[in-house]
Every structure is written in structure tokens, then in C-alpha cells.
Amino acid sequence: MRTKIVAGNWKMNKTLKETEALLTELSAKRPDTDAEVIVAPTFVNLDAATRHLESSVIQVAAQNMHHAENGAYTGEISADMLLDIGVDTVILGHSERRALFGETDDFLAKKVDTAMAKNMRAIFCFGEELQDRRAGNHFKVVEAQLKNALFHLGADAWQRIVLAYEPVWAIGTGETASPEQAQEMHAFIRKTINEKYGASVAQNVTILYGGSVKPNNAKEIFSKPDVDGGLIGGASLKADDFVEIIKAI
Numbered sequence: 001m002r003t004k005i006v007a008g009n010w011k012m013n014k015t016l017k018e019t020e021a022l023l024t025e026l027s028a029k030r031p032d033t034d035a036e037v038i039v040a041p042t043f044v045n046l047d048a049a050t051r052h053l054e055s056s057v058i059q060v061a062a063q064n065m066h067h068a069e070n071g072a073y074t075g076e077i078s079a080d081m082l083l084d085i086g087v088d089t090v091i092l093g094h095s096e097r098r099a100l101f102g103e104t105d106d107f108l109a110k111k112v113d114t115a116m117a118k119n120m121r122a123i124f125c126f127g128e129e130l131q132d133r134r135a136g137n138h139f140k141v142v143e144a145q146l147k148n149a150l151f152h153l154g155a156d157a158w159q160r161i162v163l164a165y166e167p168v169w170a171i172g173t174g175e176t177a178s179p180e181q182a183q184e185m186h187a188f189i190r191k192t193i194n195e196k197y198g199a200s201v202a203q204n205v206t207i208l209y210g211g212s213v214k215p216n217n218a219k220e221i222f223s224k225p226d227v228d229g230g231l232i233g234g235a236s237l238k239a240d241d242f243v244e245i246i247k248a249i
């Protein structure tokens, strides 16, 4: 059985006080579920979040990290810094990191390698842009992103990889991929992994969908057989909305 996950990517939102308030509310309202629930607050509030959730089943992830061990990388955060405060899951390759901060597949491959070397779990994000989908290139683009950043890994590493398919045209736009579009791409992703690594890796990897998941569409998207949960942006910033999405899994 694949692990089901609902993860909230808070992006550059929430002060410390707001972070604590949201975590308090989430902890109080969290429904009983077999799915893993993860929140990814901004770096400066990660330590507070891990302390706040110490005895909670809600887990904490970072939104990014640098691949180097340490050194002259102003403004960056290393794997050891995250591990030191109890954070062993990291989101890598979010489309905002790719588009706004120039992160490429090759660069991301290094980050993935560091995460694996440090025994961390990576939530690896990828997905096509609107122009790719309009041109009918979405499968090619997604396949290349996977191959370039992940297909050098050994099969064992895949136990610590979570995939998050996030079509860029659906992020923060209110336009969701239809459940059928999500299923079609997730099945393609699983098939591509199957061709390289075989069925046991392909069947066990958790593939999340991200892009305008809301309380009113989560259930339908999550009901698709190859969709194992969601990476939620805007709707993870409100406890009631996030809780409704968790209930939908």
C-alpha cells in the first residue's frame, strides 16, 4: 500500500505568531486519518513548528535546501541545519524555485543527491507549463524532468522520494487540472518509473497532485487511482480548508 499524504506548502506566508496560531488550530481540528499530514512553513519558523508539533502526528517539512554541506552560500540553508532541528523532509524543485530562482533539473539532481545522502525524504515537484500543454508536449516535459533529476538514483533511494506533479498553469490560478488530467499524468509518471525501475518501485512511490486543490475539488481528485494525495498551497493557509482537504483523502 502506498502512503497517502496531504502536505501544505505555506510558501512565503505566516509570521511566527500566525504560524503558531495555525498549528494550534490544525492540531485541534485534525481529523483522524491514515494519511500523513505535513506542513512546510518558512525557514525562520521551522524550529518553532517542530517544537510546537513535537507530540503531534503532523510532520514538518522544509520548502527548499542547498545541496552543499556548508560554506559561502549567502542566504542558503543546508541539510544538516534542517536535520539538527528535526526536519528530515524537504520539498525540492517547486516550480516557483525553478521559474523565479533559476533552478534547473541538473541543479535539482544535486539537491536530491544530498537529501538521499543525508537520509532525508524529498518531495520532488515537477510539471509542465501552459505552453507545453497547449503544444501537446506535457508528457515529454514531465518525462524529461523526471529523468534528468531522478533517474540516476538507485532503486533503494525511491523509498525516500515522494513525487508532486504540479502543472504550472494550475498553481495559484484557481484553474485545477481535471481529475482525469491528473490521473492521466500520474499513470504516465508511474509507467515511466516502471519502465526504468520495475513494478515494485513504481507501485510504491507516492505521487501527489498540486495546483489549486480546494475543499470542493479535493475528493474527486484524490479518488483517482494513481493520485495518492496533494501538495496544497493557498488552501493550506486556512485550518478549516486544509482540514476539509485532509478529510477528502
Ligand SMILES: O=C(CO)COP(=O)(O)O
Binding pocket: 009, 094, 166, 170, 171, 172, 173, 174, 210, 211, 212, 213, 231, 232, 233, 234, 235
Ligand atoms: O504550489 C502549490 C503547492 O506547492 C499549489 O499551490 P495552490 O494550491 O495555491 O495552487
